[in-house]
Amino acid sequence: MESRIFELTQLDAKTLPERALKLAEEAGEVAQAVLSATGASGSAYKGLNLADVREEAADTAIVALSILAQTCEDEAMFKAELNRLLSEKCGKWEAVLKRQA
Ligand SMILES: [Mg+2]
Structure with missing residues (x-):
């Protein structure tokens, strides 16, 4: 799946700022869906x-990964950075959870 996202990023002419704005748009769609799905006041009617x-979470993840892909020189760098960063960030998350336990 990482290869597909890298290839699609190369085929899509969006600039980095456009992708960043798209990410914000998709994050807003996640928020809208969560508000509606949880019956939040003023949002439940959206069904x-x-x-x-x-x-929407999948849309958001794909756009975030395309941003990562666009900032890498080639597919190998993208895969290496993706693995390195996810490992590092999950490690930090895990450490926070352990401190809270
Ligand atoms: Mg969406």
Whole structure:
């Protein structure tokens, strides 16, 4: 899947700022879906559900990964950076959780 995202990023002419704005748009769609799916006041009428939340979360993840891809020189660097950063960030998250336990 990483290769597909890297290839699609190369084929898509969006600039880095455009991708960053797209990420903000998709994050907003996640928020909208969560508000509706959880019955938040003023948002429930939109009729969105957890399947919509999952779909918007996937959109958000894809755009975030395309930003990562666009900032890498080639596919090998993209895969290496993706693995390095996810490992590092998950390690930090895990450490925070351990401190809270
Ligand atoms: Mg979306």
